Amino acid sequence: MKQEYIITVFSEDHIGLLSRITIIFTRRKINIDSLTVSESAISGIFKFTIVINETPDRVQKVVGQLEKVVDVMKAFYNTNEEMIYQEIALYKVSTEFLFESDKVEKIVRNSGARILELTREYVVIEKTGHSDETQQLFDELNVFGVTQFIRSGRVAITRSNIERLSVFLKERDAMLEQVD
Amino acid sequence: MATQRISGSEAVIKSLLEEGVDTIFGYPGGAIMPIYDALYDYDQQVTHYLTRHEQGAIHAAEGYAKVTGKVGVCFATSGPGATNLITGLADAQIDSIPLVCITGQVASPLLGTDAFQESDVVGITMPVTKWNYQVTNAEEIPEAIAKAFHIALTGRPGPVLLDIAKDAQFAQFDFEYKKCTKIRSYLPEYPVDPFQVKAAADIINAAKKPIVLFGHGVIIAHAEDELKEFIEKTGIPAAWTLLGLSALPTDHPLNVGMLGMHGNYGPNIKTNEADVVISIGMRFDDRVTGKVAAYARQAKIIHLEIDPAEINKIIKADAPVLGNAKKSLRMLIDNVNPNSHREWLDEFRACDKIEYDKVILHDIHPQKVGLTMGEVVRIASEKTNHEAILVTDVGQQQMIASRYFQFKNSRSNVTSGGLGTMGYALPAAMGAKIGKPERVVFAMAGDGGFQMTIQELGTIAQYNLDIKIIVLNNNFLGMVRQWQQLFFEKRYSFTEMKNPDFVGIAKAYGLASQKVTSRDQLENAVQEMLDHQGPYVLEVVVEKEDNVFPMIPTGASISDILLEP
Numbered sequence: 081m082k083q084e085y086i087i088t089v090f091s092e093d094h095i096g097l098l099s100r101i102t103i104i105f106t107r108r109k110i111n112i113d114s115l116t117v118s119e120s121a122i123s124g125i126f127k128f129t130i131v132i133n134e135t136p137d138r139v140q141k142v143v144g145q146l147e148k149v150v151d152v153m154k155a156f157y158n159t160n161e162e163m164i165y166q167e168i169a170l171y172k173v174s175t176e177f178l179f180e181s182d183k184v185e186k187i188v189r190n191s192g193a194r195i196l197e198l199t200r201e202y203v204v205i206e207k208t209g210h211s212d213e214t215q216q217l218f219d220e221l222n223v224f225g226v227t228q229f230i231r232s233g234r235v236a237i238t239r240s241n242i243e244r245l246s247v248f249l250k251e252r253d254a255m256l257e258q259v260d
Numbered sequence: 261m262a263t264q265r266i267s268g269s270e271a272v273i274k275s276l277l278e279e280g281v282d283t284i285f286g287y288p289g290g291a292i293m294p295i296y297d298a299l300y301d302y303d304q305q306v307t308h309y310l311t312r313h314e315q316g317a318i319h320a321a322e323g324y325a326k327v328t329g330k331v332g333v334c335f336a337t338s339g340p341g342a343t344n345l346i347t348g349l350a351d352a353q354i355d356s357i358p359l360v361c362i363t364g365q366v367a368s369p370l371l372g373t374d375a376f377q378e379s380d381v382v383g384i385t386m387p388v389t390k391w392n393y394q395v396t397n398a399e400e401i402p403e404a405i406a407k408a409f410h411i412a413l414t415g416r417p418g419p420v421l422l423d424i425a426k427d428a429q430f431a432q433f434d435f436e437y438k439k440c441t442k443i444r445s446y447l448p449e450y451p452v453d454p455f456q457v458k459a460a461a462d463i464i465n466a467a468k469k470p471i472v473l474f475g476h477g478v479i480i481a482h483a484e485d486e487l488k489e490f491i492e493k494t495g496i497p498a499a500w501t502l503l504g505l506s507a508l509p510t511d512h513p514l515n516v517g518m519l520g521m522h523g524n525y526g527p528n529i530k531t532n533e534a535d536v537v538i539s540i541g542m543r544f545d546d547r548v549t550g551k552v553a554a555y556a557r558q559a560k561i562i563h564l565e566i567d568p569a570e571i572n573k574i575i576k577a578d579a580p581v582l583g584n585a586k587k588s589l590r591m592l593i594d595n596v597n598p599n600s601h602r603e604w605l606d607e608f609r610a611c612d613k614i615e616y617d618k619v620i621l622h623d624i625h626p627q628k629v630g631l632t633m634g635e636v637v638r639i640a641s642e643k644t645n646h647e648a649i650l651v652t653d654v655g656q657q658q659m660i661a662s663r664y665f666q667f668k669n670s671r672s673n674v675t676s677g678g679l680g681t682m683g684y685a686l687p688a689a690m691g692a693k694i695g696k697p698e699r700v701v702f703a704m705a706g707d708g709g710f711q712m713t714i715q716e717l718g719t720i721a722q723y724n725l726d727i728k729i730i731v732l733n734n735n736f737l738g739m740v741r742q743w744q745q746l747f748f749e750k751r752y753s754f755t756e757m758k759n760p761d762f763v764g765i766a767k768a769y770g771l772a773s774q775k776v777t778s779r780d781q782l783e784n785a786v787q788e789m790l791d792h793q794g795p796y797v798l799e800v801v802v803e804k805e806d807n808v809f810p811m812i813p814t815g816a817s818i819s820d821i822l823l824e825p
């Protein structure tokens with residue numbers, strides 16, 4: 081059965097690596113629902129956070145292929161439950177709705193969103209959360225009319241204390257020594 | 261090591277020399293001219309072979325790599341030169357052949373401007389290389405080349421491409437070379453886990469009807485001796501995949517033949533009767549497994565494999581053994597009990613008898629008028645005492661040659677397995693001959709595949725490469741025609757060819773050549789070819805509509821292998 085998985089790829093910071101990673105999905109006709117790239121807590125090591133909807137078997141095989149990329153150190157996959165994750169969304173609505181009634185303000189307050197910028201023409205609202213939450217806010221605001229909307233890729237971290245890669249790097253070093 | 265101020269181009273050549281390269285296959289052009297200019301001064305240390313097409317260069321590099329176990333090196337210019345390498349890269353990628361390809365690129369300020377002969381070579385080759393990299397500074401050259409060789413040859417080997425901008429080729433810098441032995445993001449192979457070995461050994465020690473399936477990994481790992489020792493100690497029958505051919509002598513008493521679509525009857529059906537399948541350095545290609553859902557369901561699967569992504573990819577392993585086959589086999593040998601499986605082996609021999617009577621006899625000792633590919637292959641093998649290197653193209657002739665050619669030594673079979681690249685044989689044979697000049701090298705091609713890279717006869721003539729070329733001419737794209745006959749109601753859609761006078765073509769290139777149309781000429785013709793010093797093109801006109809059997813139709817189980825239509 082297909083379900084949402086969060087794949088985390090730890091890699092060197094090299095040009096072209098994003099392509100090398102995405103073609104692995106393209107070749108298997110797997111859609112990437114979201115993708116975020118950022119540096120990890122270990123300096124010089126980057127993290128790709130990729131969300132896909134797939135069967136356990138396919139996600140496992142894709143992760144195997146990701147790890148074959150020379151500049152990739154390690155790839156992990158997790159279900160949503162196993163990780164703490166967030167996305168950020170920005171919404172633009174016309175300022176007139178804010179003043180017509182207190183409805184928009186209430187929606188913003190109730191959803192834990194905040195107003196980032198307010199001008200005479202528009203107001204920019206920011207909300208952090210899971211996609212169903214940012215989507216819900218979109219639906220509520222769209223009753224008035226959302227003129228612009230953007231949602232970021234997912235960022236996710238594990239529930240353990242350290243970067244999973246630190247442990248891995250130590251083991252890898254030992255193995256590299258072992259295999260002449 | 262003292263540094264020297266030299267150009268990027270010279271650094272390319274010096275770095276290659278540092279890696280022990282003495283042979284390069286290539287084709288020049290604008291963007292790689294500085295490198296070719298540097299090469300001009302090094303003709304004492306390195307021999308460059310100018311092919312007639314970049315595809316020829318890269319297949320030659322593959323053939324060279326396969327017979328020597330070294331990295332094949334190939335040069336091409338930017339744009340069309342580089343794109344002409346793609347088929348060879350894809351071939352080397354899927355068959356795990358170590359290559360380092362160097363392409364020239366437009367000067368770095370022109371990148372992305374649609375400059376003359378600019379193409380996004382790094383982008384295009386990404387899916388068909390193990391690693392690639394664009395060099396835009398001369399200073400990067402030594403390190404990039406050192407990394408390229410390390411990556412190409414270690415672990416599961418594969419092709420690497422370096423795209424070097426023209427300005428980096430011209431720039432001067434202080435050259436210093438250091439070999440690459442370690443990359444932190446890249447673990448070539450896992451150390452073998454003794455617990456995995458023990459688990460596998462326990463299964464093997466309890467097995468009643470075990471079978472070994474071995475592939476290219478045994479040859480890549482130089483594990484031929486360990487394979488032999490392992491099967492001899494345990495008495496387990498062993499079957500090879502197309503790319504495993506020659507890793508064990510053909511006549512070894514435990515060698516039970518070839519797996520796969522046109523492989524032997526015994527190993528195919530017995531895989532589905534074995535209680536334990538021990539696969540070594542092979543990846544359960546669909547041509548081997550047939551219908552996966554009906555493949556070795558009854559058996560416990562042991563999988564010795566260097567690439568973690570191959571384990572459980574197609575067939576779930578009950579006992580995976582991750583690591584280099586030479587090391588894991590060594591450890592396995594120490595953990596298995598001496599044994600023999602006489603009765604089980606006899607079952608294979610009974611299958612051989614059936615296959616011989618129904619198929620092999622008619623293929624290699626035919627009674628009919630027309631010549632068969634099988635008898636040509638048999639004679640070529642016999643007349644070289646089964647000691648030649650066989651390079652095959654793709655199609656019926658490839659399958660027949662793989663079935664009937666015999667081997668005494670490893671690294672004696674060169675063929676395009678995973679990609680099935682027509683046009684492979686002629687250029688790959690050039691590389692094989694250059695890599696092993698003391699061996700007899702046969703290039704066997706069909707009339708179709710021969711014409712895909714026929715221009716390499718020019719290279720063969722120029723360098724007087726003593727290759728024995730056998731064109732098995734059935735006037736058809738035979739393998740496709742066979743499928744049309746069996747599965748498309750004999751609708752021969754665009755598979756018949758009007759062929760040129762092959763002997764005339766060979767002669768025009770200055771090569772000795774002969775055409776054989778009847779059985780009484782055949783033996784003498786093969787002998788004449790072998791007696792001739794230098795390259796030779798022997799065209800053998802064979803039956804037009806012969807088929808290759810046995811055959812596992814696509815989608816069928818290996819148990820349903822057909823011995824006849």
Ligand SMILES: Cc1ncc(C[n+]2csc(CCOP(=O)(O)OP(=O)(O)O)c2C)c(N)n1
Nearest residue numbers: 655656657680682706707708709737738739
């Ligand atoms: C480059 C390429 N194009 C097409 C094919 C598909 N194909 C596989 S076998 C074959 C026929 C080969 O004909 P020929 O070289 O005459 O060999 P034969 O089968 O007759 O021995 C074809 C067209 C291929 N394998 N490679």
Ligand SMILES: [Mg+2]
Nearest residue numbers: 706707736738
């Ligand atoms: Mg043909």
